Amino acid sequence: MLQTEFSFVLPKGYIDDNGVLQTDGTMRLATAMDEIAPLRDPRVRNNEAYLVVILLSQVITRLGTLPRVTPAMVERFFAGDIAYLQDFYRQINDADARVEQAVCPNCGHEFDVEFPLLGEL
Template sequence: MAFQTEYSFELPKGYIDESGNLHKKGVMRLATAADEILPMRDPRVQQNPGYLTVILLARVIVKLGDLRAVDTKTIEKLFTADLAYLQDLYGRINQMENPSYPAVCPQCGCKHEVPIDFLIEE
């Protein structure tokens, strides 16, 4: 099984370009460390931390409809529903999977994986 680095998506509303064409289908790639770190130096992020999302999405969306490229201006013009959708997708595909360990139920003897969540306080 190959490691998946790109994920197809379809925007709920869609991006309308300058010619009035609607673009809904796209592809987002996994983020790299540089995608997360380099935008922090951008003056737009330093002035407005909320702009980080715009830059991140512009870096990781590799295709949107028939557009030649996706840049920050494209992301700025998205409908809020589409921006929220892409933020959620970014979070889901880049989230680290929680480790798990094999366990056996003491009552029925069934084998299963038990997730370990280090963020839960007890």
Template sequence: MNDFATEFEFVLPRGYVDSAGNVHRQGTMRLATAADEILPQKDPRVQGNPAYLVVILLARVVVRLGALEVINPKVIEGLFASDLAYLQDFYNRINSSQSSKLAVTCPHCQHAFEMETAPVGES
């Protein structure tokens, strides 16, 4: 039995609005592969505008968004800026091998301390 998660659910803050006016907020993103990070560098749109890399990258790793049948760069381009920023952050969190430290306080004794968290999908 493998407990290693490769896909992660998310909910966009605003949602993608398709041409029929339907809003798609719930989706799934998979872990990125080396090819996901390397191959977009060859795309002429990225070579002409390096900021476009995030669009190509997210189009590769977002595997589901609401009822949409296809996730492609046009869909990612159509996201609201807040949703794009959310997906960039989500991508970085699930693909990071580093844990984070949080400042927490015990609710019983009020002792403050730092707690290390595992990356998303690990326990």
């Protein structure tokens, strides 16, 4: 069965409106629409960097005890947490490259070789 939600722990954490530090959360796999829809948002049209704010607010399904994550909340995340979440997003959404085992013909050393997916350089 395909895993579609993944748990994470923020390195710094988000301080909610009640002063409670929220650190653990869940992120779901992104859909094509998750990546397309923010491009229509005027905030993204005015500032492309805002794309990550919208995108993360869509794919984070849980953060601590909070009922939902909004763009306004993501705006208040610490920069280190944003960097962590962007990396986490890439990890769970990027297709894995094919890895094959190879043997050096000269010394017999075994090692893994990663073959890029179609379309990658």
